[in-house]
Amino acid sequence: MTTLACPLPHVETEAVCMGHGSGGRLSAELFRSVFQPAFGNPILDQLGDQALLHIDGAHLAFTTDSYVVRPLFFRGGNIGSLAVHGTINDLAVGGATPLYLSAAFILEEGLPLTTLRQVVATMEHCAAQAGVQIVTGDTKVVEKGSCDGLFINTAGIGVVPSGVRLAPNQVRPNDAVLLSGPIGDHGIAILAEREGLSFASEVASDTAPLHTLCADVLATGADIRCMRDPTRGGVASTCNEIAQSSRVGIVLEDAAIPVRPAVRGACELLGLDPLYIANEGRMVVFVAAADTDRVLAAMRAHPLGAEARRIGTATENNPGLVTMRTAFGTERIVDLLTSDPLPRIC
């Protein structure tokens, strides 16, 4: 793995910095140096987006996420839709059927109640549409200036159907890497809203619940190794995690990766790589090569997978490393970023 990797200076810091929340190298470092040594246990160490629990004969998935997106409202959604979809998706990509959510609010003194009502109405709408129930909650209030309007945490419980065994360490050489649709919409929609970028104002977040798409993929009976929703750190970070967990190389095909023209344009103007931009309604599927076509067919038959494509292949070469074959025939390393060009994206 290290043969191709650039020798980066060792990043060390004695205080939390924005990069610790990026989903990139510093996030992984924080997990490995602070959380894993303390909390490490066989369930947490699986490093899934969700914990798999066996309780009284039931096979459950359990996950949590806090949402601190800025601004609270953006084209295509708001913090409430992210809080519901994001946690549904973390369950769904583990193969679970999402059932129940908790919702915990940290409110800043002075937040208009109309804002809270709008967010709560969106959460209920998204939950009802996805067939999940919000069953328990909590509200804390902090003084003006002690938080940024509104933070939400949702935790979720789902049921894992028997026979489903997905894990980030199951990808093997020659497996296909599939992507459900165009990337970068969510991150650019947030950035456009935050910075008032008129040239990207038409881009809407892709925030959506992926559980029925995931179920359709599993229903093919294909040999699915692992599914992921490429949120913070984008498709690049997701592929890096999987490459490292499964000790395979991953070669992506630049020309195969769908990016909307408005997103590509915004990224070019801002010097961003869409491969690192967060998505909130896209999924990456790692599947045995022989099953590629039927899984792609199932994805394309679903509204959220209509533009599904095969974007790459797992390889024996360069285990742990992700590379990109460009349209010009060259190959470049797709490294895990140290930090994140777009903080507070979810």
Place this chain on the structure above:
Amino acid sequence: MTTLACPLPHVETEAVCMGHGSGGRLSAELFRSVFQPAFGNPILDQLGDQALLHIDGAHLAFTTDSYVVRPLFFRGGNIGSLAVHGTINDLAVGGATPLYLSAAFILEEGLPLTTLRQVVATMEHCAAQAGVQIVTGDTKVVEKGSCDGLFINTAGIGVVPSGVRLAPNQVRPNDAVLLSGPIGDHGIAILAEREGLSFASEVASDTAPLHTLCADVLATGADIRCMRDPTRGGVASTCNEIAQSSRVGIVLEDAAIPVRPAVRGACELLGLDPLYIANEGRMVVFVAAADTDRVLAAMRAHPLGAEARRIGTATENNPGLVTMRTAFGTERIVDLLTSDPLPRIC
């Protein structure tokens, strides 16, 4: 009920205020006017500290709480012990055996990593001592000034043994109200730390996991109607909630309620009523009168219930109202406070 209640002016506000997080009247108002109309469903409407779920034959309890206590460290504990104990306790008072926790962190840029490490070590210590596992998590970072150091959310899953049926609407006239130990320690310990009150510096938080005490109470086979841990809003707010849910009156005996001298002294100096001060390791048990003695005996046999006392009785009179019989033989109303004298206590 209204016969004895003072006619308070109607409290309405169009922005979030500190009282909305108090556990008092404004919190209830926020729940009723914003969250319940949107999220309302049969599980949420039970208004327990935890949701009771039936999944694939398993009987589970599910709960969540965010922790925003200020300061992060105080005599007897820190935000990490609260985050573990608080969620364990919300499961425990529902009769559940706590099994798994999630832990989600919102970190402020610049937070010293040593602070985070200390909190995480405390969480692991508390979880291990209580026999629960932290199995999934999340970390977000926000810019300096966008949160107050460190906020933690924990959600918890527990198993409810068959036959356990506790609910806030099951208390009946003549039931006994039991309290596990002295009240107000946690709130006064926080206040002492926050305000540098030397006269209260000896008071340590009572933060503790109550699940084994709860299990011992249930193991008596007594007719337990409901258990609660009196956190925000203290014993007064807990009793008000139960009185309203069960449509009974509750008469408390002032002389029976244990308050440590240092806590009583601090409350007198500061004009606070210990009955409204938060506890993080105390429980209130509502039990059929005939079973009082054996439940008290079981509580006293447990280290966290050594000072357990009967503090009151449910009555047919004044349903929904809590009153206090003073040492002088007079009776006063113990109303739900509109707001909270001690914000950010957990």
